[in-house]
Amino acid sequence: MEKLGPNCGVVKTIKIIGSKWTILILHTLCSGTMRFGELQRTLEGISPKTLSLRLQELEKEGIVMKKIFTEVPLRVEYSLTKKGITLKEIFDKMDAWGRKEN
Amino acid sequence: MEKLGPNCGVVKTIKIIGSKWTILILHTLCSGTMRFGELQRTLEGISPKTLSLRLQELEKEGIVMKKIFTEVPLRVEYSLTKKGITLKEIFDKMDAWGRKEN
Numbered sequence: 001m002e003k004l005g006p007n008c009g010v011v012k013t014i015k016i017i018g019s020k021w022t023i024l025i026l027h028t029l030c031s032g033t034m035r036f037g038e039l040q041r042t043l044e045g046i047s048p049k050t051l052s053l054r055l056q057e058l059e060k061e062g063i064v065m066k067k068i069f070t071e072v073p074l075r076v077e078y079s080l081t082k083k084g085i086t087l088k089e090i091f092d093k094m095d096a097w098g099r100k101e102n
Numbered sequence: 103m104e105k106l107g108p109n110c111g112v113v114k115t116i117k118i119i120g121s122k123w124t125i126l127i128l129h130t131l132c133s134g135t136m137r138f139g140e141l142q143r144t145l146e147g148i149s150p151k152t153l154s155l156r157l158q159e160l161e162k163e164g165i166v167m168k169k170i171f172t173e174v175p176l177r178v179e180y181s182l183t184k185k186g187i188t189l190k191e192i193f194d195k196m197d198a199w200g201r202k203e204n
Binding site: 002003004008009010011012013014018020023024027028041042043044083086087089090091093094095096097098099100101 | 104105106110111112113114115116120122125126129130143144145146185188189191192193195196197198199200201202203
């Protein structure tokens with residue numbers, strides 16, 4: 001078999017979503033827009049630093065978008081972009097597999 | 103939204119396949135039985151120690167099976183179990199997403 005190279009779709013996908021928290025953040029955002037605090041509560045055990053870093057990476061990749069409402073106190077909401085929503089079918093498969101096989 | 107708990111299918115799946123090399127090992131084994139050395143060549147950059155450890159974990163989970171042929175030199179082959187093969191649809195989705203979106 002050939003070496004797994006940069007043209008492999010799985011390699012490309014893993015580069016973007018290949019960390020435990022990234023997958024769980026995106027899976028959570030599949031259910032809709034959320035504020036930072038809500039995400040943190042849902043993703044029990046994630047540190048604010050890690051959450052913030054992962055969200056920034058995902059914004060940079062065009063997977064997550066951040067919307068800031070200039071209210072007092074400031075409201076910041078995160079949601080999936082159109083590109084981000086296309087990942088849902090991967091998480092749906094993971095969800096189905098986890099429920100069936102374990 | 104509720105906390106992501108141990109009943110979440112995605113959480114369960116990630117516990118088993120949630121590391122970069124694990125995903126790439128399984129994706130590689132989807133194309134058939136392989137010897138240790140072949141896996142190592144295909145997965146460029148993996149250390150023998152990591153490959154060996156990941157394969158052991160996957161054996162323990164009933165995802166990968168090891169077959170030893172008592173020849174000289176010893177031949178050891180790895181393949182997916184029936185349960186392991188059911189993961190293929192996750193990697194197929196990842197592959198398709200990576201090719202389309204990047």
